[in-house]
Structures are given as C-alpha cells and as structure tokens.
Amino acid sequence: xxxxxxxxxxxxxxxxxxxxxxxxxxxxxxxxxxxxxxxxxxxxxxxxxxxxxxxxxxxxxxxxxxxxxxxxxxxxxxxxxxxx
Numbered sequence: 199x200x201x202x203x204x205x206x207x208x209x210x211x212x213x214x215x216x217x218x219x220x221x222x223x224x225x226x227x228x229x230x231x232x233x234x235x236x237x238x239x240x241x242x243x244x245x246x247x248x249x250x251x252x253x254x255x256x257x258x259x260x261x262x263x264x265x266x267x268x269x270x271x272x273x274x275x276x277x278x279x280x281x282x
Contacts, residue, residue: 206242207266223262226261254269
C-alpha cells in the first residue's frame with residue numbers, strides 16, 4: 199500500500215491508537231463509519247486524482263485497508279498491484 203494512502207486513512211480511524219495499518223486492518227473496527235467513508239472517498243479522490251467507479255463503492259471495498267487500496271490501485275491503473 200502506498201504510504202500516502204495509509205497516512206490519509208489513519209486520519210479517519212479513531213480507534214487506530216498508533217497501531218500499524220495492514221491490508222487486513224478492519225476499517226469498521228478501527229472506527230470508520232458510513233459518513234466518514236464518504237469523506238474518505240473524497241479525500242482519496244483529491245489526493246490521488248482518481249475517481250473510483252460506482253461498482254467499487256460497496257461495503258466490501260471499504261471493509262479492510264487492503265480492499266480499499268486494491269480499488270484505489272485499480273483506479274490508478276495498477277490493477278496487478280497486491281493489497282500488501
């Protein structure tokens with residue numbers, strides 16, 4: 199995962215408590231709620247200058263840091279990049 203992504207993501211995870219964000223990090227358990235998901239989406243689109251397709255705007259995409267990064271990487275044209 200891109201360090202810019204994990205740094206950005208950390209700002210939305212109120213229960214992170216200094217832990218490292220890994221691809222398996224459960225975003226809901228770390229405090230990401232539905233309203234913050236929308237704010238995070240806008241922040242990702244601004245920072246990475248991408249637009250995530252509607253089919254990626256699902257609970258599954260926002261379930262873990264890795265699943266969200268996979269969608270961002272695909273939007274950046276890096277579909278072969280692994281979540282790790």
